[in-house]
Amino acid sequence: MSWDNGDIPDKYREHYSAPYKWSKLLAVEVQDIYDGVLMYKCPGCSAIWSRFGNRLIWEGGKYSNEQWGTIVNKAIQSYLRSKTKG
Numbered sequence: 001m002s003w004d005n006g007d008i009p010d011k012y013r014e015h016y017s018a019p020y021k022w023s024k025l026l027a028v029e030v031q032d033i034y035d036g037v038l039m040y041k042c043p044g045c046s047a048i049w050s051r052f053g054n055r056l057i058w059e060g061g062k063y064s065n066e067q068w069g070t071i072v073n074k075a076i077q078s079y080l081r082s083k084t085k086g
């Protein structure tokens, strides 16, 4: 399986090692919201980025179910913003 989505920006590279490609991050889908990848999660530190806008929405580490809900909401908001921008 390949999730190559281009290079990881310099500011996020502390979360991963060479060759700094998104391809080895975990892809997270949220059923009924968006039919595809909504977020990427670092398998090392659990930092999470929104696919849309590439925003860091979780700094890493463990999260509660409630925090997971906030993370999903942020990813959805990024997706909706990207849709209205066209």
Ligand SMILES: [Zn+2]
Binding pocket: 014, 015, 016, 042, 043, 044, 045, 046, 047, 060
């Ligand atoms: Zn990381």
